[in-house]
Amino acid sequence: MLADGKLLLTGTTDLMRKSYNYQGFVQKRDSNGVVDASYGSDGVATANFDDLLGRVYGTNAMVISSATGEAYVTANISILGADPYGPSDRFITIAKLSPQGVLDTSFAGTGKAAFRI
Secondary structure, three states: OOOOOOOOEEEEEEEEEOOOEEEEEEEEOOOOOOOOOOOOEOEEEEOOOOOOOOOOOEEEEEEEEOOOEEEEEEEEEEOOOOOOOOOEEEEEEEEEOOOOOOOOOOOOOEEEEEOOO
């Protein structure tokens, strides 16, 4: 819970249903559960790692907020090959979002980083 009583929720969605185009998201809601449309895009912020890693599959694991309203989002991500059920490289990722729900490029130059595990 943020200092202002709002909540940051994290999850993962398949953008195109069964396409293996998964993307993590953070949604901001007020203390009554109403989406805060001023956060990110209509209340939802995303951090796509395709530009760093290629076609990926992953799940957001945790969101940690700072006293100033910034959010750090972690995820477990695998790079998909031609066979989505085949072996893949695995990464732990982290993204930093501003209090407004946009990537904070003061973190790792792009607002996100990936570490091979």
